[in-house]
Amino acid sequence: MSWKTRNRSFYYQGAPEPDDLAFAPSETALLVIDVQNTYLARPDRTTLDAAGQAAYDAWTPFHDRMNKIVIPRTADLLAWARRNGIECLFARIACQTKDGRDRSLSQKMPGWNNLLLPKDEHASQIVPQLAAKGDEITVTKTTDSALTGTNLRLILHNLGIKNVICAGIFTDQCVASTVRSLADESFQVVVVEDCCAAGTDALHEQELAIINMIYCHVMRADELKAMLKLS
Template sequence: MNWKTDYRSIYYLGAPEPDDIELKFEETALLVIDVQNTYRSRPDRDSLSAEEQARYDLWTPFHRRLDEVLVPNTADLLARFRSNNIECVHARIASHTKNGRERSLSHCKPGWNDLLLPKDDWESAIVPELAPQGDEIVVTKMTDSALTGSNLRLLLTNMGIRNVVCCGVFTDQCVSSTVRSLADESFNVIVVEDCCAAGSEELHHKELEIINMIYCNVMSSAELKAMMGL
């Protein structure tokens, strides 16, 4: 892809190409959002009803992207950031209480967003390939935005971070919400296209088009690595 011209919405048709971005290592952090065991867990398809199998099949492309694209690409970025002593930060959805009584309203509604993930349960843990190392910061949230739902803004500011590189799931939900919050707090935000995933490719690409150029710059991991010399 070409980050300067791709993912343009109607608002930015004909707009000039953005300037090159300088991402100083000491002012930059990689933020990996909500890549947790719960999103890898799947039932045995043969045990499901016909209706449940249809929903299962709709989610298969997401799971394939998660395992074959998002996780390996993000693991590579983490390794490169770590080898250059660039901050790596992790966010996860997890409740401090067993019954999740402190969850935000959006995480209590029936259906997809009814997220009860007690902090010590296997489901709430970050997937092993992307697990935090050493003293890397992990923020726990019960909101979509990692900034709104934690003290992340304070932590980033105290570390002198001005640029946040975002990866994770879901592109159109927690990633997007976090990106918008970061932008509103005047952080310079990069979203790495091939380190994110949504429930469908259509949702993934449409959300990137919506947030690109106003809340962030969207680019591939190859473009990011070339830009930063990683």
């Protein structure tokens, strides 16, 4: 099953197959979203109590996917984009203040999304394997959407970008929110499914079906490369 028929929700079961996309490299950007040190850090399991070990084990599939699939394939996708003159941009969650008083409400609420990531700390940096090179642009946000909380829309406009390829985490949160914002601004959007992850595979797959065909086209990295016929 190809990207044209995969990841379809109830709404699009009978929809015709989309045409191949024809993206000019000069009008295309690759946006890597929130692959930051904080999300890859893990404690020593042996130091945790029973509840901590259970939580550790619940997150192990995510870490396995990130280290074995998402990060290596995103690194390869970045190399491909750079080789073909596709702009590479990065978004990260980070606050300007040490106490996080400039964060959005969603990042101040209790629970997993309560993120205190001052901009200069190690935890808030993009992982080294996917770091920006040269004058590649990184935007810093305190929102889920990389467009809502930054000047990214203006940057993309000034760069002459019409098409945005998205990778990163989390599929069902910041990736999906960014994709929706891009679609509402009339960018053509591709989500590279094997360069994304959610907390669970079920959440990842569910969100891909929700956003596919209305806000973006979802495909694997190899399908994207084959379709665009670049080096």
